[in-house]
Amino acid sequence: MRLAHQRLRLAAHSRVLLVPVVAVFFLVGALFSGDTDPHEAWATGCSAVGAFAAWIVVVIGRAVPPQAEAMLAARAGGLPARRTAQLVVVLELAVLFTFLLVALPLLAGVLRPAPTALDVVAGGLGTFVSAAFGAALGLALGRPVRSGMAFAAVVAVYVGLAAVVPVSSAIAGPVGVSRELSVSTGTSLSAGLLLAMAVTAVYVVALVVLQRAASRWRG
Helix, strand or coil, X not given: CHHHHHHHHHHHHCCCCHHHHHHHHHHHHXXXXXXXXXXXXXXXXXXXHHHHHHHHHHHHHHHCCHHHHHHHHHHHCCHHXXXXXXXXXXXXXXXXXXXXXXXXXXXXXCECCCCCHHHHHHHHHHHHHHHHHHHHHHHHCCCCCCHHHHHHHHHHHHHHHHHHCCCCHHHCHHHHHHHHHHHCCCCCCCHHHHHHHXXXXXXXXXXXXXXXXXXXXXX
């Protein structure tokens, strides 16, 4: 965990996080500018938070020079510490976006009609797995992939997932979660939504495994 926060501090000092952070707050402001239908807002959020999380992870990865990264990892405990730091980034971004899009509007009282407990659980879990997917995707697109290629890959992945939704939203990752949230107004935790979230969680694990395999292959 210490390594993850050290990398974050380096990225913050370089100011590269300024643009994505401002963009995130614009997203939150646009979704919850007044009385907001929770299903509509959370469905829209699930289709967007992953891309924002991937953007943040890519930016953080490029903000820390390779020499500094190696030095920090060595001091923290080597490869195990680096892998733990990567998981911490995924989990913390997922928690952060869940707070911003679910907990904060709920506490602010801007959700109309007021969501039920099941609505909150559905929105929270959907946002969490969607953000985790994006963060894991950002990890998989780390160095030596160039920044431009990484951002293009994120866009391509989301376009591909959107194209899959008409076939089956269950396998469309966070875009499928968004679709199921938008149509599950009668039953908050529908079978389709649970399946889409479970498949998205599998994608998160697969992306982390892919990133680690690529790191071993590159040496």
